[in-house]
Amino acid sequence: xxxxxxxxxxxxxxxxxxYSVNLGKLAEEYQRKTGRVPLVVxxxxxxLRKLYGKLIWICGGQWLGYIEHMDNFVKKMRANNINMxxxxxxxxxxxxxxxxxxxxxxxxxxxxxxxxxxxxxxxxEHGKHFFLPTGLAAFTPLILKxxxxxxxxxxxxxxxxxxxxxxKRHGSMGILGQDSDYTIxxxxxxxxxxxxxxxxxxxxxxxxxxxxxxVLGITVDQLPVLSCLIGNDMIPQELLTLFHKQFLKGSDHxxxxxxxxxxxxEILIPKVASFISNQPPVDQLLNQLPQLAKAVFREESMAxxxxxxxxxxxxxxxxxxxxxxxxxxxxxxxxxxEKVRMRHTNSELGRHLYTILRGEPYESSTTLEDYATNxxxxxxxxxxxxxxxxxxxxxxxxxEMLHVQEWCMYSGNTLKAPDLVEPEDIPEGxxxxxxxxEGSKEFxxxxxxxxxxxxxxxxxxNTFPDDLRFPICLLFYLQCSQPRPVFxxxxxxxxxxxxxxxxxxxxxxxxxxxLPRIDSRAVHxxxxxxxxxxxxxxxxxxCDFPLDRRNCVPWKFWDGKVFQHMYLRGKxxxxxxxxxxxxxxxxxxxxxxxxxxxxxxxxxxxxxxxEPPSSDSPRKRPASPSTSExxxxxxxxxxxxxxxxxxxxxxPKSPMxxxxxxxxxxxxxxxxxxxxxxxxxxxxxxxxxxxxxKTPKKSS
Numbered sequence: 001x002x003x004x005x006x007x008x009x010x011x012x013x014x015x016x017x018x019y020s021v022n023l024g025k026l027a028e029e030y031q032r033k034t035g036r037v038p039l040v041v042x043x044x045x046x047x048l049r050k051l052y053g054k055l056i057w058i059c060g061g062q063w064l065g066y067i068e069h070m071d072n073f074v075k076k077m078r079a080n081n082i083n084m085x086x087x088x089x090x091x092x093x094x095x096x097x098x099x100x101x102x103x104x105x106x107x108x109x110x111x112x113x114x115x116x117x118x119x120x121x122x123x124x125e126h127g128k129h130f131f132l133p134t135g136l137a138a139f140t141p142l143i144l145k146x147x148x149x150x151x152x153x154x155x156x157x158x159x160x161x162x163x164x165x166x167x168k169r170h171g172s173m174g175i176l177g178q179d180s181d182y183t184i185x186x187x188x189x190x191x192x193x194x195x196x197x198x199x200x201x202x203x204x205x206x207x208x209x210x211x212x213x214x215v216l217g218i219t220v221d222q223l224p225v226l227s228c229l230i231g232n233d234m235i236p237q238e239l240l241t242l243f244h245k246q247f248l249k250g251s252d253h254x255x256x257x258x259x260x261x262x263x264x265x266e267i268l269i270p271k272v273a274s275f276i277s278n279q280p281p282v283d284q285l286l287n288q289l290p291q292l293a294k295a296v297f298r299e300e301s302m303a304x305x306x307x308x309x310x311x312x313x314x315x316x317x318x319x320x321x322x323x324x325x326x327x328x329x330x331x332x333x334x335x336x337x338e339k340v341r342m343r344h345t346n347s348e349l350g351r352h353l354y355t356i357l358r359g360e361p362y363e364s365s366t367t368l369e370d371y372a373t374n375x376x377x378x379x380x381x382x383x384x385x386x387x388x389x390x391x392x393x394x395x396x397x398x399x400e401m402l403h404v405q406e407w408c409m410y411s412g413n414t415l416k417a418p419d420l421v422e423p424e425d426i427p428e429g430x431x432x433x434x435x436x437x438e439g440s441k442e443f444x445x446x447x448x449x450x451x452x453x454x455x456x457x458x459x460x461x462n463t464f465p466d467d468l469r470f471p472i473c474l475l476f477y478l479q480c481s482q483p484r485p486v487f488x489x490x491x492x493x494x495x496x497x498x499x500x501x502x503x504x505x506x507x508x509x510x511x512x513x514x515l516p517r518i519d520s521r522a523v524h525x526x527x528x529x530x531x532x533x534x535x536x537x538x539x540x541x542x543c544d545f546p547l548d549r550r551n552c553v554p555w556k557f558w559d560g561k562v563f564q565h566m567y568l569r570g571k572x573x574x575x576x577x578x579x580x581x582x583x584x585x586x587x588x589x590x591x592x593x594x595x596x597x598x599x600x601x602x603x604x605x606x607x608x609x610x611e612p613p614s615s616d617s618p619r620k621r622p623a624s625p626s627t628s629e630x631x632x633x634x635x636x637x638x639x640x641x642x643x644x645x646x647x648x649x650x651x652p653k654s655p656m657x658x659x660x661x662x663x664x665x666x667x668x669x670x671x672x673x674x675x676x677x678x679x680x681x682x683x684x685x686x687x688x689x690x691x692x693x694k695t696p697k698k699s700s
Contacts, residue, residue: 002180004231005265010183010207013266017211023192023202024080030173037083041167041188043159043177044088044144044152048136050194054126058114058368058518060526060560061133064507067143067555073199074148080202082173085166086152087159087323088141088347091355092363095308096158096233100363100407101415107131107366108409115370118520133560134367135530138537139553141347146550152347153323156355161185165315166323174206181232183207184223184313216273221282224313229272229296234309243296247271286310336396336434348549349541350534357393357433361405361418362386367531370524377410378531381486383421385477385535388430388451391423392542395432427454437544445546449473451539453481455600464593468499470540470552472593474532480600489598491525494570496593497579498563500586513565522567526560533558 010018027038051069055062077084092100110131117124144150155162160177164185167175174190175182182191190206197204213220231237237244244263279285285292289303296302326342334342337357344354356362364379371377383406394401405418413419427450436444449457452473464472475495478486487495503509533554540552550556566579580586 002232003184003227004237005269006180006183006227006230009265009269010180010212011205014212014215017208017215018205019208020203021190021192021206023077023082023197023204026190027080027082027173031081034171036171037081038173039083039085039167039170040077040192041163041170041172041175042084042086043163043175043179043182043194044086044140045137045159046177046179047194048132048140049130050197050199052133052136056515056561057130057133058118058124058523058560059515059564060523060530060558061136061554062510062559062561063139063555064505064510064559066136067147068507069199070140070143071148074144074150076199076202084150085170085323086141086144086150087163087166088137088152088154088351089159090154090156090344090351091360093157097407099233099236104366104409104415108371111366111368112371114368115372115520115523118518118523121517124518131368133530134527135534135554138350138534142549142553143555145347146553151325153345154347154351155345161312161315162323164188165317168315169317169321180207181227181313183209183212184227185315186220186223186313187315216270217277218273219281222276222279224310225276225279225282225285226269226273227313228306228309229276230269232309234312235305239297239302242298244268244272247275282310336432336437337398339437340433350537352538353389353393353541356390356404357397359397359399359401361407362421363407364409364531366409368523368527370520371411373521373524375521375524375528376486377408378528378535379406379408379410381478381482381528382532382535384424384481385451385539387421387424388426389539389542390421391425391430392433392436392447394423395430396434426450433542436542439544441546444543448539448543448546451543452477452536453600455480459600460596464596465589466548467551467556468593470536470547471499471533471557472596474529474536475597476600477536478528478532479597480602485601486528487525490570491567492597493576493590493594494566494579495525495529495563496590497570497576498559498566499557499593500580500590501562501566502581502583502586503565504557504559504562510559510561513561515561515564516568518564519567519571522564525567526563530554530558530560 023040030036030038051073052066053069055065055069074084114124114129114131117129141152141154145152153162160179160181163175163177164182164187166172167188168186172188174188174192176192176194176197178193178195186209191209193205193207209220209223213223216226218226228235229240229243231240247268248263279292280288286307289307290300293303293306294300296306323345326346331339331342340349340354340357343349344351352362367378369375369377386404386406390401390404401423403420403422406421407415407418409415426447428446431439431443431447436447446457449461453476456473456476461469461472461476475487475492479492498504503513533552537549537552540547540549569579576590577587580590
């Protein structure tokens with residue numbers, strides 16, 4: 001996000017406003033001049049890609065490797081005596097929903113291309129191909145907060161303005177991120193590029209707004225006007241086409257531009273700046289917006305949008321500081337909504353709980369799912385779970401909450417309108433947030449279990465190790481709360497083997513794994529699992545953490561590369577003993593977990609399964625591992641999904657529709673495909689033989 005073309009203009013055509021610096025040397029100089037320890041405010045969302053580095057991203061995230069990268073970065077900054085504060089985004093502001101939807105549909109083309117490459121056994125090149133692993137944005141604040149002991153805050157919506165205000169208020173040396181809006185805000189002296197940061201030397205690029213203003217012949221206070229008249233997330237460049245064309249007349253690029261959608265930044269930006277230099281100062285201009293709107297858009301009705309776009313960059317430092325550690329005395333006296341807000345901003349609850357409580361939508365981006373297969377999307381799998389969380393929040397919300405809007409990418413959803421999901425009652429009754437947060441640990445735990453499945457609390461779930469109960473609860477939901485189990489029995493075995501394998505805890509062993517190929521179904525299943533961790537964490541937070549949150553994070557039990565490795569080995573018939581490194585204790589725990597899940601999987605589904613009985617079910621072990629027949633062998637002739645995705649190279653009008661999508665003609669019974677297209681938000685068809693939660697209503 002940010003100002004269209006400004007970053008490239010700074011880097012390629014404005015050398016005096018974009019130059020190399022070393023953060024360590026700059027910090028030393030800053031401390032010598034000011035006597036203060038230098039503070040860098042970091043846009044956490046901008047850093048995810050850089051800090052993930054060259055780790056494998058296609059398999060579901062390499063968490064221990066990612067933590068190592070984060071740890072090295074934080075240690076390097078601290079070694080140079082640089083204090084850090086991290087900020088992360090909350091919900092997308094509604095004014096930017098159209099941009100959000102457009103980018104999700106653009107992401108869909110990338111996902112389709114990656115699955116086509118995987119199925120054709122083509123290599124995904126590092127640097128050329130990348131998709132942010134599912135859950136990385138959700139769990140990174142907890143890595144920084146719980147493991148690296150950094151100061152971390154989560155905003156109510158996008159964090160860029162909050163970063164700018166915090167940096168200005170606290171006299172920060174600079175901002176580290178990758179958003180050209182930081183060049184527009186009149187905030188900290190330096191804005192540093194995370195994309196150009198050398199993590200070993202701390203060399204990077206600095207963007208200088210004062211120099212940019214001098215080069216363009218305008219004041220720093222006029223930069224917000226420049227942003228709006230070039231095109232940003234508030235005022236799309238498409239609305240400025242006629243205004244921009246008048247600057248190209250008579251230029252060498254005027255004729256050529258007619259064949260391109262956007263004018264070249266090196267021509268456009270100086271000419272728009274020249275126009276702005278003839279306008280009155282910003283404080284006067286805000287009183288003359290109708291005249292400016294008429295000159296720019298040919299209509300005065302755009303004055304409000306123009307005013308909102310300019311004011312978006314004006315910092316408010318007069319109010320009380322919103323981001324600081326929780327004061328226990330203040331927290332104790334606060335009402336429940338304020339308590340949730342405090343813990344939200346302190347990055348304890350994830351980003352969804354408070355935003356939904358105050359009436360905002362739940363949103364889920366495009367993920368690494370094979371939208372052309374009959375594998376169900378995570379967005380639909382976890383909707384019944386979220387509906388129960390919505391019912392808990394509904395009890396305590398200060399705004400009317402008859403339903404919750406959901407902006408979720410899944411097969412067949414064009415994102416033209418949100419789905420409307422009704423809150424759903426929990427078996428044994430739905431408590432409020434107050435009752436949960438003030439209740440006993442046993443009450444919180446029982447509510448948590450009842451949201452997953454009414455039988456879970458009365459099982460032996462508490463007999464499993466503390467760091468495995470959370471993922472086992474998730475597998476219980478996937479296998480026992482669905483009309484049909486999501487995973488095949490041998491796939492559960494591969495996943496449990498990944499939890500338990502000693503390889504997962506050893507970075508050197510993980511690096512040594514050589515994956516001969518990537519299995520596309522395993523990629524999709526990894527996404528479903530990790531997205532399930534995100535959804536289950538929302539429930540955990542609503543119940544006030546009956547499980548220690550430090551045991552409910554993916555790096556305690558999950559590595560995507562290890563899962564892919566176990567999946568391929570299990571598919572080829574590897575023995576369970578080999579998957580758990582021939583350790584008797586791990587073998588017994590593996591059998592225990594598999595038996596626990598199998599016992600509660602609906603029998604009606606198991607009876608109809610075409611798969612043979614699992615050979616790793618509990619039984620008397622062979623006398624010698626060498627003669628063991630215990631395997632994680634899958635069925636020998638699975639139905640293979642299509643090899644390609646029939647999706648246009650242009651921006652797709654809709655995602656691919658899989659056979660079990662609520663948008664699919666086959667899922668709608670007698671309703672036609674045409675009716676499904678016009679009435680987007682149809683409810684997923686439920687399996688008639690299995691008991692399932694009440695289906696939420698959705699918008700027409």
